[in-house]
Structure formats: structure tokens, C-alpha cells
Amino acid sequence: MRGKWMERFKGCNARTLRRDLLSGLIVGIIAIPLGMAFAIASGVNPQYGIYTTIIAGFLISLFGGSRFQIGGPTGAFVPVLLLIVMQYGFENLLIAGFMAGIMLVLMGLFKLGTLIKYIPRPVTLGFTAGIAVIIFTGQIGNFLGLSGLTKHEDFLSNMKEIFEHLGTADIYSLVTAFVCLAAITICSRYAPKIPASLAGLTAATIAAVFFFPGQVATIGSTYGEISSTLPAFAIPDFSLERMQQLLYPAFIIAMLGGIESLLSAVVADGMTGKRHDSNQELIGQGIANIITPLFGGIPATGAIARTATNIKSGAASPLSGIVHSIVVLIVLLLFAPLASHIPLAGMAPVLMVVAWNMSERKEFVRGLQTRTTDSILLTITFLLTVLTNLTTAVEVGLVMAAVLFVKRMSDIVTVAKVLPDPASKHEKVAAHIVNEGRDCPQVRIFTVEGPLFFGAAAQFEQLILNAADNGHRILLLRMGKVPFLDMTGEANLAAVVHDYKKRGGCVLISGIQPQPRQLLERTGLTAEIGHDHFFEHTGEAINAALARVEKPKCAGCKHFAFRECSVLSKPDSPRQMMYSV
Known part of the structure; x- marks a missing residue:
């Protein structure tokens, strides 16, 4: 396994180093707003998202099984982490993430990486689309500037909360959100080389600071100023009672992290013609999730969009992922106080666009149009993800998939x-x-x-x-x-x-x-x-x-x-x- 791990760095030279430096710089700039946005959506301080991007991103690139994987906070984790934070609190989230890391390492050591490929496409497509809906609707409150909202653990209660508070919509927040959305749309269409999310946040921040200062909620006013210091090392309280209580949430984090990271690695394989080591990838993900919580970071996994951007930017080796983490670290040390002025209304469109892009809406509609048992499986997994939780959706989806598979196999006898x-x-x-x-x-x-x-x-x-x-x-x-x-x-x-x-x-x-x-x-x-x-x-x-x-x-x-x-x-x-x- 050590030999395969080192093979990812073969062929590195001055020419490939330049490519890795450029791609790492681009992805690092993109990762900063996304790291903060996903942290906020998960119910934690945005600086923990930055810490996760730096530490987990570095370790996943160093120890993973893919040459091009970019790790960090992702949208797939948002519903799960938010639910854990609401039920158990932030410190217990760190413990669950640590335990999930151990599970991922064990999964890799026991060669379970190849089992991920047996998860049916309708199940992954259904819960991905469901997660996208949860992320998108979860940002409606910030987009409209609604006040007095109470977070609930289920989708319907949150939607009811939004409708009941529509009368509190704030025009300044709405204008800020539209400025950000417009900047993202323009950059994506006419200047694709400019990170759209960064452009959107910059435009929204300028609008909020110069045209209506103090009128919209910002990261600083809501979470406090982001520190420009390195994250402090701290060991959570690993009591036996807590670990027993968090065993199931940790397992869900590990399973979702394994699925998401290997799906991302498969996408990278398709774009490059290379082949990743699935078991080594799980080990790398596990190491990252063991160490990151000790510095206040949240669970991380492979990020499909950032990995794809890394490849399109010319990445040649895992060094690009390492560079991306160093770029985020430098920005944290030099410019962290400026991030405190970012309006939450500006963060909302960033997450909404991410949700829109990750929904795989065309594939979802195509799956429904087949009108087969797979389309039923897709619909049920999607609805359960939205209306109950991701855990139930995946469990029921996999059981249904197994039953349908047995039925189909018995029919061919x-x-x-x-x-x-x-x-x-x-x-x-x-x-x-x-x-x-x-x-x-x-x-x-x-x-x-x-x-x-x-x-x-x-x-x-x-x-x-x-x-x-x-x-x-x-x-x-x-x-x-x-x-x-x-x-x-x-x-x-x-x-x-x-x-x-x-x-x-x-x-x-x-x-x-x-x-x-x-x-x-x-x-x-x-x-x-x-x-x-x-x-x-x-x-x-x-x-x-x-x-x-x-x-x-x-x-x-x-x-x-x-x-x-x-x-x-x-x-x-x-x-x-x-x-x-």
C-alpha cells in the first residue's frame, strides 16, 4: 500500500510543480468562501470551516489514494452535521468526527473501499438531490434577511418557520443577496476563470459596507470576528458515555464521507484517465478526520466540484491539494479580519448555487422518466432525505435496492x-x-x-x-x-x-x-x-x-x-x- 501511495507523486518535476502551484492557488481561493459557507450551513462558526479546509485538505492530499482529490467541508455533510450540532452540540460533533475518522481508517485497512461501488445509482442520486434541496431551502432565510427564525430538525418545520416569518423580510439583505447572485451569474457565464463565489462575496460585501453599512447581518456581527491566528490544539472530552452516545452519528459520518470521497475520486478518474486506490483513499480520509477535530475542524471529505476545478486548472499531482491548503492558511493569517465584514445574505446565494449545481437535476429527471423500479427507488430516497433524514433515506434506499435486486435476479431464473x-x-x-x-x-x-x-x-x-x-x-x-x-x-x-x-x-x-x-x-x-x-x-x-x-x-x-x-x-x-x- 505504501508503494501505491508514493506512486501518486511520481513524475513530479519543475514543469509539473508550476502546474500544481497554479491549480492549488485557484482551488485555494475557491475553497475559502465555500469552507465558511458550509460551516455556517452546518450550524458552526465559519472559521471552523477554514480550519477544516487547511488541515483536512492538506492531509487528504498527502495520505489519500487519488492524485487530484481536494478535501474539505462539503455540502453533502451539511444536513447531517447540522442535525448532530442541534442534538448533541459542537464539542460532540468533534468527537463524532474523530470516531468517524477511525472507522474510515479501519474500512480502508480491511479493504472495504471497493464495496462503495455496489451502492446503486438511484440511491446516490436521490440523496444527493435531497441534500441539495435541504441546502437551498436552508438559505432562504438569510437570502431574504428574515429575523426570529428558529432552526428545527425537520424540513417541514423549517419551511413552516420561513412562511410564518416572511413578513420580517429585509430589503437590504435582499439587495445584497441579489448583488452576490448577479456577480456569480456574470462571472460564471462571461469570466469563467474568475472564481464566481469569491466574486459574488466581494461584490456583496462592497455593497453592504459602502451603500448600507450596519443594515445587514455579517459574519462578524453574528459569529464574532474571525481570528487570524492558527487553530489551537485541544483534545475533546472522550468519555465512554459520550462515545457510546455518538457511535451511530459517527458511523453515518464515516459512511457518507466514504461514499462522497470515493464518488469524487471516480469523477477524477473519468476526467484524467488515472485510477485511484479506493482503500488508500479511505485511509487518507480517516487520518484527516482523526486529526482535524483536534484543531476545531468539522468532518471533511472529497469535494467533487473543487476536485474537478483542480483537474481543469492543470493539476499534475497531490501537491496541488497541498498547495491549496497552504493558500488558505496564508489568507487566514493575512486577511482573516476582512472576512468578518461578509454579509450572511451574500453567503446565501453561494450555497444556493452550490446546491443547484450538486442536484444533478438532469440526471434526476432522466431517472424519473425511465418509469421503472429504479425511478421508484430514486423518488423514495429523495423524499426520505428531504422529509426525514439522510440516514433513514440511505438505509431504506439500500434495503429497497437489495430487495429489488433479489426480485430481478429471481425473475431471470x-x-x-x-x-x-x-x-x-x-x-x-x-x-x-x-x-x-x-x-x-x-x-x-x-x-x-x-x-x-x-x-x-x-x-x-x-x-x-x-x-x-x-x-x-x-x-x-x-x-x-x-x-x-x-x-x-x-x-x-x-x-x-x-x-x-x-x-x-x-x-x-x-x-x-x-x-x-x-x-x-x-x-x-x-x-x-x-x-x-x-x-x-x-x-x-x-x-x-x-x-x-x-x-x-x-x-x-x-x-x-x-x-x-x-x-x-x-x-x-x-x-x-x-x-x-
């Missing part, structure tokens, strides 16, 4: 009764040959296709046993298209074998694949069926089945299911011809 087709060149077996007048009274042949697992095994057993009658004693199962067999499938197959043995019959199996065969060997079912009852080809199994039929019962039979039946149906006639299919 087919069990068809077949017989050799005389019209086929090699007399391949086919289902359409079987009918009421052509169906061997002694031998049943079934083609089984699809994985025999817990979601489909009962259906397999039921179909086989329903086709059984007192007359036939020999069952041939063609399992060449069964790629997987689990313990439930093995148990259902064993039930079929036992049923045939009770009736004095036997089960033959052809074409079984390695995984199912190995499982049957381990459980002893192979021996119970009989090692000589397994065949590589169907033709060999049919020949073995016909060798076991009761000849007297064949006399006078008019079904002619097999080509040999014309001979076997004649009394005292020897068998002829052998199948080769």
Missing part, C-alpha cells in the same frame, strides 16, 4: 421441461417439443438457467416437484447455465433429490459449473446424488437415463419422446442408438 428435438441437427433439447402427447412417462429433463440463490431456489424446487408424478422416476437437470448456487439453493436441490429417492428414483445432473459443483462437494450432496450421476454433456446423461428406465413400462408407449422409443416401445427389443448432444 427459468426452469423449463425439455426433450430432444428430432428436427435439430444434433437433436438439441428444446422446450417446445414437450406437449401432452410427447412427454416421457419415466424420464423428466429440465433446463435450469440463472443463479439458484435464496431469492429463486424455492421457485425452482416448486416447479420441479409440481412436475413430478408417480410414474416417472428419473430426473435429469441440465445445469450448465447455473453460474451460482448458495446454501438455500443447495437445500432446495437436496429436497428434490430426497423426494426422488423416496419414490425409488434418481437424479442425474449434466454440465454443472465449478462453483455449484464445489458447494455440492463440500455439503456432501454430490456423494448422496452419486458421483456417477454427474455428466459433462446432456447426451451422456440421456443415455444414462434411458439405461435406467423400466423396459416393461416402455412397451406400447406412444409418446416417442426419444428416438430410441420406437425400439423400446416394442416388446423384447434391444436398445439402439446413443445420444451425442
Whole structure:
């Protein structure tokens, strides 16, 4: 793992250093207002967002598994962190973040990074869109300058609070917000190389300071002046009682942080053609979240928008992320007091634009238009994120996704009764040959296709046993298209074998694949069926089945299911011809 970590820095030279310095400078400037905005939206002092950007951003770039990842406070964390702050307080948020960091490191060490890719797209899209709605609506109060608002833990109560206080809207705050929004829009469209959020905050601050000073709430008037000193090291009170209380919130932070950071790394891979180390990325995220709370920083993860900007600005190595943190640190030391004049009404459009961009609205609408079970999963995850909380949304979404997956997999399992087709060149077996007048009274042949697992095994057993009658004693199962067999499938197959043995019959199996065969060997079912009852080809199994039929019962039979039946149906006639299919 150490070798892979060091590989990210390979190829660094004077030319790539210049590229990293430029991209780090650009991303650092962008990260400053976003760090403060996300901290405010999370219910904490904006300077903690800056501390997080500096410390977590540096450590994620240094120890992570992606060459281009930019870490720091993100919008995805806002609803979760706000809820934790409201329920447990800021110091407990730091403890939860520390515990989440340990969980992330353990996830990386135990190679759980690759499991993130199994989270269905409708679930991630649903909770991302839901988070965007929460962030956007959460800034309406600051945008309008509403006063007397009380923060609630649920969306509907917060919306009710906003509507009840619309009469307190402040014209100065509204003008400030529109100045910021206009600057962001103009820069994004006509001057994309200028950080739009920084331009918006600058324009809003100038408008508020020079045209209506003291009329709008600012960072300084609400949170106090931002200190230009380095964050102080402090160890929170890690009592056992607190840690037990915060175990679940910490797990949610760890899971969301892991998902967000690896999604960001995947986006970076797609933009650059490189490949990240998912487990090392989790370790880097964990180290950052262990150390950052000791300096007052909030939980951090990979930031998709800033990572994309880093790549577009020419980043060549993790040094760009390290430079971005140093840039933020220098700005903190030199210009922190100026940030105290930023109006909260100017911060609101920044977060609203972030929410708008992260909502993936086109993908969301496209998902709804499919009108499949995925669109239902998408809608439910979205609504639960907005109306309840992210934890419930992800849990229900994943459970639903698992149930839908099992249902789809069980639907693709087919069990068809077949017989050799005389019209086929090699007399391949086919289902359409079987009918009421052509169906061997002694031998049943079934083609089984699809994985025999817990979601489909009962259906397999039921179909086989329903086709059984007192007359036939020999069952041939063609399992060449069964790629997987689990313990439930093995148990259902064993039930079929036992049923045939009770009736004095036997089960033959052809074409079984390695995984199912190995499982049957381990459980002893192979021996119970009989090692000589397994065949590589169907033709060999049919020949073995016909060798076991009761000849007297064949006399006078008019079904002619097999080509040999014309001979076997004649009394005292020897068998002829052998199948080769």
C-alpha cells in the first residue's frame, strides 16, 4: 500500500510543480468562501470551516489514494452535521468526527473501499438531490434577511418557520443577496476563470459596507470576528458515555464521507484517465478526520466540484491539494479580519448555487422518466432525505435496492421441461417439443438457467416437484447455465433429490459449473446424488437415463419422446442408438 501511495507523486518535476502551484492557488481561493459557507450551513462558526479546509485538505492530499482529490467541508455533510450540532452540540460533533475518522481508517485497512461501488445509482442520486434541496431551502432565510427564525430538525418545520416569518423580510439583505447572485451569474457565464463565489462575496460585501453599512447581518456581527491566528490544539472530552452516545452519528459520518470521497475520486478518474486506490483513499480520509477535530475542524471529505476545478486548472499531482491548503492558511493569517465584514445574505446565494449545481437535476429527471423500479427507488430516497433524514433515506434506499435486486435476479431464473428435438441437427433439447402427447412417462429433463440463490431456489424446487408424478422416476437437470448456487439453493436441490429417492428414483445432473459443483462437494450432496450421476454433456446423461428406465413400462408407449422409443416401445427389443448432444 505504501508503494501505491508514493506512486501518486511520481513524475513530479519543475514543469509539473508550476502546474500544481497554479491549480492549488485557484482551488485555494475557491475553497475559502465555500469552507465558511458550509460551516455556517452546518450550524458552526465559519472559521471552523477554514480550519477544516487547511488541515483536512492538506492531509487528504498527502495520505489519500487519488492524485487530484481536494478535501474539505462539503455540502453533502451539511444536513447531517447540522442535525448532530442541534442534538448533541459542537464539542460532540468533534468527537463524532474523530470516531468517524477511525472507522474510515479501519474500512480502508480491511479493504472495504471497493464495496462503495455496489451502492446503486438511484440511491446516490436521490440523496444527493435531497441534500441539495435541504441546502437551498436552508438559505432562504438569510437570502431574504428574515429575523426570529428558529432552526428545527425537520424540513417541514423549517419551511413552516420561513412562511410564518416572511413578513420580517429585509430589503437590504435582499439587495445584497441579489448583488452576490448577479456577480456569480456574470462571472460564471462571461469570466469563467474568475472564481464566481469569491466574486459574488466581494461584490456583496462592497455593497453592504459602502451603500448600507450596519443594515445587514455579517459574519462578524453574528459569529464574532474571525481570528487570524492558527487553530489551537485541544483534545475533546472522550468519555465512554459520550462515545457510546455518538457511535451511530459517527458511523453515518464515516459512511457518507466514504461514499462522497470515493464518488469524487471516480469523477477524477473519468476526467484524467488515472485510477485511484479506493482503500488508500479511505485511509487518507480517516487520518484527516482523526486529526482535524483536534484543531476545531468539522468532518471533511472529497469535494467533487473543487476536485474537478483542480483537474481543469492543470493539476499534475497531490501537491496541488497541498498547495491549496497552504493558500488558505496564508489568507487566514493575512486577511482573516476582512472576512468578518461578509454579509450572511451574500453567503446565501453561494450555497444556493452550490446546491443547484450538486442536484444533478438532469440526471434526476432522466431517472424519473425511465418509469421503472429504479425511478421508484430514486423518488423514495429523495423524499426520505428531504422529509426525514439522510440516514433513514440511505438505509431504506439500500434495503429497497437489495430487495429489488433479489426480485430481478429471481425473475431471470427459468426452469423449463425439455426433450430432444428430432428436427435439430444434433437433436438439441428444446422446450417446445414437450406437449401432452410427447412427454416421457419415466424420464423428466429440465433446463435450469440463472443463479439458484435464496431469492429463486424455492421457485425452482416448486416447479420441479409440481412436475413430478408417480410414474416417472428419473430426473435429469441440465445445469450448465447455473453460474451460482448458495446454501438455500443447495437445500432446495437436496429436497428434490430426497423426494426422488423416496419414490425409488434418481437424479442425474449434466454440465454443472465449478462453483455449484464445489458447494455440492463440500455439503456432501454430490456423494448422496452419486458421483456417477454427474455428466459433462446432456447426451451422456440421456443415455444414462434411458439405461435406467423400466423396459416393461416402455412397451406400447406412444409418446416417442426419444428416438430410441420406437425400439423400446416394442416388446423384447434391444436398445439402439446413443445420444451425442
